Amino acid sequence: MKNKLFTFLEGIEEFVASFFFIGGSIISLYGVFMRYIVNSPVTWTTEIFETFMVFAIFIGFGMALKDNQHIAVDLLYEKLPSIAKKIVDVIANSLGLGFSVFLTVMGVEMVSVAHQQGGITIDVGVPLWLTYLAMPIGMGLLSFYFLLKLINIFRHWNKEEKTQETNIEELF
Amino acid sequence: ACGGGKDEGKKESKNDASDDGVQEITIKLSHEVAENTSQHVGSIAFKEYIENASEGKIEVQVYPNGQLYGDQDVMQSLAANNVQFTQQDLSKLVGDDERFNIPSLPFLFASDDEAVEFWDSEKGMEILSALEKDGIYGLAMWPNGPKHFTNNKRPLKSPEDFKGLNLRTQGGQVLEDVFKALDAGSVSIPFTELYTSLQQGVVDGQTNTFVNTESKKFDEVQKYLTVIGDTRVDVGFFANKEFMDSLNDETKKIVEEGIKAGTDAAREASKEMNEKAFEEIKNRGNVEVYELTDEEREAFVKVWEPVYEKYAPVIGEEYIEAAQNVGK
Amino acid sequence: MDATIVLLVSFVILCLLRVPIAVSLGLSSIFALSMIDFTMYPVIHKMYVASSGSALMAIPGFVFAGIIMARGGISFHLIEAIKSWIGHVSGGLAIVTILACMLFAAISGSSPATAAAIGGIMIPSMVEAGYSKRYSMGLVAAAGTLGILLPPSIPLIIYGVVSEQSIGDLFMAGVIPGILLGVILIIFAIVNARIHKYGRLPKQNMKERLQKTRKALWGFILPVLILGGIYSGAMTPTEASFVAAFYAFIISIFVYKEMTLAVFRRIIKESINITAMIFLIIASATIFGMFLTAEQIPQDLAHWIEGSATSKWTFIIGVNILFFILGMFLDSVSIILITLPILLPILILFDINLIHFAIIMTINMEIAMITPPVGLNLFVVSGISKEKLGEVVYGVLPFFGLILIGLILVIIFPQISLSLLK
Ligand code: NA
Ligand code: NA
Numbered sequence: 001m002k003n004k005l006f007t008f009l010e011g012i013e014e015f016v017a018s019f020f021f022i023g024g025s026i027i028s029l030y031g032v033f034m035r036y037i038v039n040s041p042v043t044w045t046t047e048i049f050e051t052f053m054v055f056a057i058f059i060g061f062g063m064a065l066k067d068n069q070h071i072a073v074d075l076l077y078e079k080l081p082s083i084a085k086k087i088v089d090v091i092a093n094s095l096g097l098g099f100s101v102f103l104t105v106m107g108v109e110m111v112s113v114a115h116q117q118g119g120i121t122i123d124v125g126v127p128l129w130l131t132y133l134a135m136p137i138g139m140g141l142l143s144f145y146f147l148l149k150l151i152n153i154f155r156h157w158n159k160e161e162k163t164q165e166t167n168i169e170e171l172f
Numbered sequence: 173a174c175g176g177g178k179d180e181g182k183k184e185s186k187n188d189a190s191d192d193g194v195q196e197i198t199i200k201l202s203h204e205v206a207e208n209t210s211q212h213v214g215s216i217a218f219k220e221y222i223e224n225a226s227e228g229k230i231e232v233q234v235y236p237n238g239q240l241y242g243d244q245d246v247m248q249s250l251a252a253n254n255v256q257f258t259q260q261d262l263s264k265l266v267g268d269d270e271r272f273n274i275p276s277l278p279f280l281f282a283s284d285d286e287a288v289e290f291w292d293s294e295k296g297m298e299i300l301s302a303l304e305k306d307g308i309y310g311l312a313m314w315p316n317g318p319k320h321f322t323n324n325k326r327p328l329k330s331p332e333d334f335k336g337l338n339l340r341t342q343g344g345q346v347l348e349d350v351f352k353a354l355d356a357g358s359v360s361i362p363f364t365e366l367y368t369s370l371q372q373g374v375v376d377g378q379t380n381t382f383v384n385t386e387s388k389k390f391d392e393v394q395k396y397l398t399v400i401g402d403t404r405v406d407v408g409f410f411a412n413k414e415f416m417d418s419l420n421d422e423t424k425k426i427v428e429e430g431i432k433a434g435t436d437a438a439r440e441a442s443k444e445m446n447e448k449a450f451e452e453i454k455n456r457g458n459v460e461v462y463e464l465t466d467e468e469r470e471a472f473v474k475v476w477e478p479v480y481e482k483y484a485p486v487i488g489e490e491y492i493e494a495a496q497n498v499g500k
Numbered sequence: 501m502d503a504t505i506v507l508l509v510s511f512v513i514l515c516l517l518r519v520p521i522a523v524s525l526g527l528s529s530i531f532a533l534s535m536i537d538f539t540m541y542p543v544i545h546k547m548y549v550a551s552s553g554s555a556l557m558a559i560p561g562f563v564f565a566g567i568i569m570a571r572g573g574i575s576f577h578l579i580e581a582i583k584s585w586i587g588h589v590s591g592g593l594a595i596v597t598i599l600a601c602m603l604f605a606a607i608s609g610s611s612p613a614t615a616a617a618i619g620g621i622m623i624p625s626m627v628e629a630g631y632s633k634r635y636s637m638g639l640v641a642a643a644g645t646l647g648i649l650l651p652p653s654i655p656l657i658i659y660g661v662v663s664e665q666s667i668g669d670l671f672m673a674g675v676i677p678g679i680l681l682g683v684i685l686i687i688f689a690i691v692n693a694r695i696h697k698y699g700r701l702p703k704q705n706m707k708e709r710l711q712k713t714r715k716a717l718w719g720f721i722l723p724v725l726i727l728g729g730i731y732s733g734a735m736t737p738t739e740a741s742f743v744a745a746f747y748a749f750i751i752s753i754f755v756y757k758e759m760t761l762a763v764f765r766r767i768i769k770e771s772i773n774i775t776a777m778i779f780l781i782i783a784s785a786t787i788f789g790m791f792l793t794a795e796q797i798p799q800d801l802a803h804w805i806e807g808s809a810t811s812k813w814t815f816i817i818g819v820n821i822l823f824f825i826l827g828m829f830l831d832s833v834s835i836i837l838i839t840l841p842i843l844l845p846i847l848i849l850f851d852i853n854l855i856h857f858a859i860i861m862t863i864n865m866e867i868a869m870i871t872p873p874v875g876l877n878l879f880v881v882s883g884i885s886k887e888k889l890g891e892v893v894y895g896v897l898p899f900f901g902l903i904l905i906g907l908i909l910v911i912i913f914p915q916i917s918l919s920l921l922k
Contacts, residue, residue, distance in 0.1 A: 014769060029742055059776075074518065
């Protein structure tokens with residue numbers, strides 16, 4: 001059964017990512033419209049379009065993990081007995097967690113250095129640290145889902161069937 | 173190829189900075205342009221001087237073409253000492269300091285020499301030192317040269333000819349205003365899409381140094397070239413501060429002389445290469461070349477006065493004045 | 501050298517442990533880079549920059565457009581119409597897929613964008629018509645690589661700049677080899693379909709055909725819109741991808757009336773997921789490449805070939821092997837930027853035509869798109885068809901051989917690339 005809190009959080013995440021993805025798309029169309037139809041090009045569109053897409057994509061890292069979209073190699077895994085599969089799952093998700101936590105920390109550093117240096121983007125003048133926020137946010141969400149997967153494996157340790165593919169929301 | 177050189181260098185310098193002898197270190201220099209550019213010529217002169225003078229104790233690895241870092245991440249990597257030297261287009265640093273807008277002010281310098289003289293002066297060095305707070309030394313300006321317009325619509329002889337043209341800009345608010353003063357629109361297009369965008373007419377034209385227009389083959393897909401030299405491309409040569417400070421006197425002397433050798437070579441090469449590229453463009457005959465007369469130039473000077481009014485206070489009157497006084 | 505071994509060994513181990521490829525690439529690179537004392541924070545900064553680059557932004561647009569078409573009715577009607585005309589011809593749909601890839605390649609400079617745009621529509625329809633899924637996925641991944649051989653082409657632009665060759669000439673030189681590869685794929689598709697009895701649907705009468713074609717008319721306008729939009733100079737390929745998505749969206753609402761809020765929500769989510777999967781791999785592959793570059797591995801290999809080549813032919817064989825190995829891991833633009841300056845002097849020494857060599861290099865870069873572990877077309881196809889990477893790799897194997905045949909032909913007969921030039 002889906003937990004209300006999880007549904008709510010998931011909804012926010014999806015809403016924010018969609019907002020940036022759709023917003024970016026519209027800005028790109030607006031750029032074509034202003035240059036080609038109105039013949040009065042606007043310079044800011046490229047930079048903002050790219051920033052929006054980057055936020056959508058970085059938030060998507062975690063969403064893609066939740067939906068098992070990240071590509072992995074099954075070659076060895078499929079031949080393993082069930083218990084070994086679980087152990088491999090634990091190792092793999094721990095490594096994933098380590099990777100994404102490390103990148104979150106580095107992302108925070110990226111943001112804080114950019115904040116100290118006070119740089120801004122060239123065309124629009126958006127503070128760089130603001131655009132860099134995509135990194136810690138995206139990697140933070142990725143860490144969150146790796147952690148949930150890990151917890152999930154332990155919760156389902158004694159069940160035979162599904163391991164990796166268990167739905168994360170069952171946790172809540 | 174072995175890494176770790178710079179760290180060994182660091183440690184060594186802590187322990188025996190007082191010791192005589194050249195430190196055994198590896199220097200990484202990363203830049204984002206091709207090997208047929210004045211920047212690369214300068215980089216190689218820098219490498220060769222240092223490697224010879226240190227009798228091979230110092231190894232300089234040059235990474236051209238942005239193969240190690242690109243314009244968006246090289247300054248971070250320089251600040252973190254992952255590379256020790258780089259060159260960066262000054263106009264890409266305007267986000268860090270508005271004073272780097274200087275090369276984008278039209279007709280501020282009449283020649284490469286004037287630009288060089290300004291950046292070598294006290295005021296110029298003051299601007300180049302703006303990144304010291306981030307752990308980066310500004311060493312010298314390396315000129316890429318003045319920019320000239322190409323387009324597909326018509327010969328551009330007066331400001332009125334620019335009306336309604338959509339020109340590619342490499343970014344920055346000053347350049348946008350420079351185009352706006354001509355009633356031309358600025359469109360930002362990434363380099364990988366620029367050649368086809370010019371070919372298919374997504375944008376009508378672009379502005380670049382002779383070398384860039386020639387080597388990136390933009391003349392193949394453009395009809396007219398106006399020799400105007402209004403704004404410039406100038407790059408800064410930068411070094412990591414922590415690395416420079418870790419050198420003992422003897423090593424530092426070699427590196428500093430290397431910097432000078434590189435700078436001299438780059439400045440020389442820039443002039444030569446632009447001249448050669450201009451000849452090559454004329455030989456290829458893809459574009460109709462038009463050189464503005466002095467009177468025609470005056471009309472542009474007038475049109476761009478508001479750009480100065482707007483940006484002089486932002487950049488700092490004293491810098492603009494110093495720049496204008498160069499060569500007078 | 502030790503760090504390089506750590507890089508490769510840890511990468512293989514991580515992959516075998518079923519760590520996502522993006523994470524395997526990233527983690528092994530981080531291990532290796534820290535062994536050579538790189539400060540990590542700017543390395544991570546580079547990952548950010550690499551995955552926010554403007555050259556990649558057509559990928560989300562074409563993924564988006566492809567999914568809207570697939571879910572909003574356009575693909576369905578397009579496929580119905582195409583099937584009505586050639587569904588009874590053995591191999592017909594495979595041929596349409598190849599032609600669609602070639603047509604799309606002619607407007608986009610990027611191979612993954614080609615695979616994304618065509619794969620979303622044609623893989624499901626081929627499967628429906630009885631083709632094996634493996635084969636369908638392999639076909640799209642392979643035919644999609646034509647995106648960089650038929651002009652415009654980002655790798656050819658980069659090649660032109662580095663080697664000081666005319667980009668216009670390079671584009672011309674890519675046309676016949678691109679068509680040749682297309683024809684090779686088509687011949688294979690016909691033979692293969694005959695053998696496996698693929699794609700033999702009942703023949704339909706003219707009335708059904710016209711009816712279905714009329715129904716699909718709005719879908720047929722889409723390629724015209726994209727092609728026309730780019731060639732008339734109205735928009736860049738990146739912009740065209742979003743215009744295509746917008747057009748497909750409008751048609752799905754007002755013509756096919758298949759766009760509900762729930763469907764739209766699913767489309768957005770899927771588009772973001774697939775794009776994110778691809779971009780995380782690109783981000784990690786970038787620092788993987790950065791390690792190799794910093795350690796001068798590609799440079800050393802290129803120098804080694806430069807030094808050991810004794811004749812034109814040993815050089816050509818060596819260089820193709822070099823491209824193959826580098827192509828497994830690096831993206832095509834990096835390979836060109838790193839190796840071409842080293843190879844140029846020897847090309848001139850052996851009197852190899854630089855434009856001819858550009859086409860040889862580009863076909864190698866096509867192969868790089870479909871060789872694991874880092875092959876963007878493999879990932880795109882695996883993402884859009886929701887199949888395991890291994891399945892796509894199996895599917896692509898025969899096509900790998902076909903492209904190799906095309907490559908050998910192009911190497912032996914320089915006229916194939918050069919005859920269109922004056
Ligand atoms: Na193409
Ligand atoms: Na590959």
